[in-house]
Amino acid sequence: MMLRKDTHVEIQHLTEPRLLKVISLEELIEQGTAVCAGDVGFDDLLLWSPAVELQRNPQLLSLPVAGFLIPEQWDGHAGVDRLLIHSPKDPDVVRPGDVIALTPGNSLVRVLYRRGSDSNLLFMTDRCNSLCLMCSQPPKDIDDRWHIEENLRLIDLMDPGEENLGISGGEPTLYRDGLLEILAKCKAVLALKSIHVLSNGRLFKDPDWIESLTSIDHPQLSWGIPLYADNASDHDHVVQAPGAFSETLQGLYNLARANQIVEIRVVLSQLTTPRLPELAHYIFRNLPFVRHVALMGIESTGLARKHYEALWIDPMDYQDSLTQAVYFLHNRGLPVSLYNLPLCLVPEHLWRFTRQSISDWKNLFIDACQQCVANKQCSGFFKSHSARWQSRGVQPLSTEAFSAYARSAQ
Amino acid sequence: MKLLDRWKILLGGITLLPVAGTAFAQTNSLPLADASWEPRGNGQSPVFADTLNAPDAINMYAAHSSHRSHSSHSSHYSGSGGYSAPRYYSPPPASTRSYTAPSSTHSSSSGSTGSSTSNSLYGPSGSANNPSTTRTRPSEAQKNNLVMRVQTALMVRKYYFGKIDGMMGKGTRGALMSFQMDNALTVNGAMDTQTLNALGIRIP
Numbered sequence: 001m002m003l004r005k006d007t008h009v010e011i012q013h014l015t016e017p018r019l020l021k022v023i024s025l026e027e028l029i030e031q032g033t034a035v036c037a038g039d040v041g042f043d044d045l046l047l048w049s050p051a052v053e054l055q056r057n058p059q060l061l062s063l064p065v066a067g068f069l070i071p072e073q074w075d076g077h078a079g080v081d082r083l084l085i086h087s088p089k090d091p092d093v094v095r096p097g098d099v100i101a102l103t104p105g106n107s108l109v110r111v112l113y114r115r116g117s118d119s120n121l122l123f124m125t126d127r128c129n130s131l132c133l134m135c136s137q138p139p140k141d142i143d144d145r146w147h148i149e150e151n152l153r154l155i156d157l158m159d160p161g162e163e164n165l166g167i168s169g170g171e172p173t174l175y176r177d178g179l180l181e182i183l184a185k186c187k188a189v190l191a192l193k194s195i196h197v198l199s200n201g202r203l204f205k206d207p208d209w210i211e212s213l214t215s216i217d218h219p220q221l222s223w224g225i226p227l228y229a230d231n232a233s234d235h236d237h238v239v240q241a242p243g244a245f246s247e248t249l250q251g252l253y254n255l256a257r258a259n260q261i262v263e264i265r266v267v268l269s270q271l272t273t274p275r276l277p278e279l280a281h282y283i284f285r286n287l288p289f290v291r292h293v294a295l296m297g298i299e300s301t302g303l304a305r306k307h308y309e310a311l312w313i314d315p316m317d318y319q320d321s322l323t324q325a326v327y328f329l330h331n332r333g334l335p336v337s338l339y340n341l342p343l344c345l346v347p348e349h350l351w352r353f354t355r356q357s358i359s360d361w362k363n364l365f366i367d368a369c370q371q372c373v374a375n376k377q378c379s380g381f382f383k384s385h386s387a388r389w390q391s392r393g394v395q396p397l398s399t400e401a402f403s404a405y406a407r408s409a410q
Numbered sequence: 411m412k413l414l415d416r417w418k419i420l421l422g423g424i425t426l427l428p429v430a431g432t433a434f435a436q437t438n439s440l441p442l443a444d445a446s447w448e449p450r451g452n453g454q455s456p457v458f459a460d461t462l463n464a465p466d467a468i469n470m471y472a473a474h475s476s477h478r479s480h481s482s483h484s485s486h487y488s489g490s491g492g493y494s495a496p497r498y499y500s501p502p503p504a505s506t507r508s509y510t511a512p513s514s515t516h517s518s519s520s521g522s523t524g525s526s527t528s529n530s531l532y533g534p535s536g537s538a539n540n541p542s543t544t545r546t547r548p549s550e551a552q553k554n555n556l557v558m559r560v561q562t563a564l565m566v567r568k569y570y571f572g573k574i575d576g577m578m579g580k581g582t583r584g585a586l587m588s589f590q591m592d593n594a595l596t597v598n599g600a601m602d603t604q605t606l607n608a609l610g611i612r613i614p
Binding site for chain 1: 551555556558559562563565566570571572573574575576609610611612614
């Protein structure tokens with residue numbers, strides 16, 4: 001189920017960093033460079049070709065593509081000075097349609113776009129203006145604007161088809177112009193893809209964003225903005241930034257003024273669950289434009305590990321406040337989802353709100369899940385899952401218990 | 411399930427009714443994230459299942475039949491007046507080009523960190539290895555790409571044994587004619603729509 005986004009390979013004749021589109025021979029013939037959404041040439045293509053195919057058609061080596069990828073163990077000799085990638089440690093990681101990044105002197109190939117996956121991401125920056133206690137990806141104070149150019153190029157190389165595409169960081173709005181440029185390009189080049197941006201929303205308090213976002217007018221763009229409390233002191237504590245609550249709220253209203261689609265995200269922890277019903281009430285009363293509320297199990301990695309004592313609460317111990325919050329919103333017509341919560345930790349009557357939300361490349365099922373009948377419907381766990389973060393309620397569901405799921409899902 | 415839980419679900423259904431007629435009546439009752447959690451197989455992205463090119467598809471490449479006598483030329487634009495530069499197809503949206511020019515803030519700061527400039531980060535988008543793209547007319551590169559795809563398709567089918575160079579030379583045209591003959595197509599040595607369909611090539 002979980003497929004890594006990088007693997008080690010043998011690389012020959014790589015002289016500069018490259019972003020390349022992996023393409024099969026059939027696709028090269030049928031579609032050529034049109035397999036990519038944007039403006040690319042043959043030199044942006046990496047021909048995915050088993051060794052027998054190359055042996056059968058040695059003329060292929062005269063194709064002016066960027067290079068060749070032999071997706072298997074290979075110790076032959078191509079006899080030409082062409083970029084050649086072979087012998088991947090895990091042959092399933094790179095497949096036709098993917099976009100990969102290569103760096104000279106580094107045998108690691110990174111998959112930046114995976115065909116057919118709904119977990120693809122434009123990673124904007126490692127920087128952030130908050131320092132959330134449960135941050136899964138601790139920010140770094142570096143200038144990494146090069147991500148902007150990489151993402152603009154990545155957009156050109158993606159498949160044009162209908163898929164979900166995320167934009168995340170770090171805090172993507174820190175590179176305001178770059179983000180706007182990327183959103184405009186997504187609209188122009190990837191018109192079929194829906195875009196979901198994760199942002200803490202604080203910088204949107206600047207009303208200049210209204211004009212910018214309105215003029216881009218992306219038809220399938222939504223924003224996931226976290227709100228951790230119905231009051232400033234709790235929220236500011238969770239995100240470790242004084243004034244953040246006020247800024248995020250002003251930002252949320254500006255997003256509404258710009259007619260943006262807004263989702264509120266709440267990470268469930270010891271700090272956020274006690275007042276979850278109050279938060280639901282606050283969202284309903286004060287943010288009537290919100291289209292979706294996601295209540296999310298915590299990812300036990302990054303800063304979260306460091307703040308275990310402050311954050312950890314067994315999901316079995318917040319079922320009551322979760323139930324109240326979910327039904328409060330649901331009964332009032334506000335769509336609610338539960339992310340990252342395995343079915344065994346959620347009361348049966350909330351099962352219909354659970355989603356398989358964990359990105360495919362970091363989603364796994366633990367030993368206790370092997371006997372469970374709900375693997376196909378359950379969110380499972382994060383790759384980072386560990387014993388310390390395991391609820392006492394984790395258990396395999398029986399066929400009888402699970403039949404309730406089928407009923408509740410109707 | 412506890413009695414209380416059943417009661418909550420029941421109440422959930424009932425209390426939805428008063429919502430009708432309010433501002434929330436317009437709110438989609440399905441979660442926004444629907445599409446993202448619906449299990450999707452590892453399948454390919456959607457591809458049209460119909461034939462490659464419609465019979466009435468605009469195929470400016472078919473005009474190359476008049477070029478037979480100039481097959482030894484390296485360029486299609488030389489000599490014959492029978493060919494005019496195709497106008498009906500255009501390179502991918504020109505707007506994408508404008509994005510390769512970073513705003514001054516990007517380039518200045520990336521320079522300050524000592525990283526390479528944005529344009530050279532992943533090499534030029536064109537093709538340094540491909541001499542054909544050095545020509546100024548954008549359609550030239552596109553045509554060369556199509557010829558290369560034709561050559562590759564003919565090579566796989568064992569009709570073409572030359573270099574895949576994007577040049578519609580004697581060897582390529584001969585291979586094309588043999589292929590057309592074997593497949594009961596009009597034998598004209600041209601990249602017409604019928605022939606491209608038979609080779610499994612979609613017009614760009």
